[in-house]
Amino acid sequence: MSKTVSISKNYDEALHSAKAVLKSGGVLIYPTDTLYGLGCDATSKKAVEKIYALKGREKGKPLSILVSDYAMLLEYCAVSSAQERILHSLLPGPYTFILPLRKPIPAATGATIGIRVPEHYFMRQISKELKMPIVSTSANLSGEKDAATLSDVSRPVSSRADLLIDGGICLYGKGSTVIDLVNMKILRKGAVRKGDKFEWAEGD
Numbered sequence: 001m002s003k004t005v006s007i008s009k010n011y012d013e014a015l016h017s018a019k020a021v022l023k024s025g026g027v028l029i030y031p032t033d034t035l036y037g038l039g040c041d042a043t044s045k046k047a048v049e050k051i052y053a054l055k056g057r058e059k060g061k062p063l064s065i066l067v068s069d070y071a072m073l074l075e076y077c078a079v080s081s082a083q084e085r086i087l088h089s090l091l092p093g094p095y096t097f098i099l100p101l102r103k104p105i106p107a108a109t110g111a112t113i114g115i116r117v118p119e120h121y122f123m124r125q126i127s128k129e130l131k132m133p134i135v136s137t138s139a140n141l142s143g144e145k146d147a148a149t150l151s152d153v154s155r156p157v158s159s160r161a162d163l164l165i166d167g168g169i170c171l172y173g174k175g176s177t178v179i180d181l182v183n184m185k186i187l188r189k190g191a192v193r194k195g196d197k198f199e200w201a202e203g204d
Contacts, residue, residue, distance in 0.1 A: 018030065029163070037139055038051060038157065039134045066124075
């Protein structure tokens with residue numbers, strides 16, 4: 001049975017355990033501002049393959065990643081001045097941005113990647129301390145219901161993860177809004193923080 005650690009009851013243990021799992025090439029389920037995510041070291045081919053197998057996800061479909069902050073985003077993505085203005089106005093937030101890759105990583109299958117800096121602090125701290133981009137995909141089997149609480153994660157997924165991090169109910173309780181900054185348009189309407197503006201997006 002997978003180990004579960006609560007952020008509210010034992011933050012230090014949750015942090016230590018999550019870092020140990022990621023460093024060893026394992027898979028964890030974790031809370032974000034939007035939904036519970038399934039993650040691993042996005043630079044490890046072996047770990048990324050575990051996520052594909054666990055989710056039953058098609059191999060050609062890319063996985064998004066999360067990073068600690070804008071500085072780490074720049075390590076992995078090329079950003080124009082127009083894109084930079086948008087990113088600065090919306091990060092951290094409930095958004096996944098499609099951007100050109102600077103260097104290939106196993107989580108990406110093409111020249112672009114979906115990248116997040118979530119509002120939820122926990123995984124940002126882990127990414128920062130490990131200096132590691134972390135796979136950020138919904139904690140469910142492909143095509144199944146999203147999870148806004150840890151108990152929403154189906155048993156076939158939770159039982160195969162190495163560690164479950166309980167962070168209570170996710171703030172937004174719906175998937176991130178996916179914003180293609182290459183073509184300047186919104187690909188998927190999801191969670192939106194109150195007051196955020198998207199006037200630059202076509203057809204918004």
